[in-house]
Amino acid sequence: MESKIEVLSTVTVENSADLYKIVDALNRTLKRENLMFGLALDQNNQEKAIFTIYRT
Template sequence: MGNKIETLSTVKLSHSDDLYKIVDVLNRTLKDQNLMFGLALDEDDQETAVFTIYRT
């Protein structure tokens, strides 16, 4: 049976070109804590980013 990924929190914010850097450093730093971070553009508004925190 595979690992289940649990969504802990999601927030929408204004898109910035450097947001991926924050997600990258969080993923590298906190992977040992079973946390994973995601970033996507909002499907309805390409100026809005969706930041999500997961527990793996």
């Protein structure tokens, strides 16, 4: 069985120490809706974070 992950949206935001808490809450709450959320530091600017929404 093949799993396809589709990127729905990506946005760059100011980095904050608590952003991961929001992403964790979204992942726990909306996994039944086949949604997944990701957070990564911008490689070019450590003051920015990249927030991505996926459909699984």
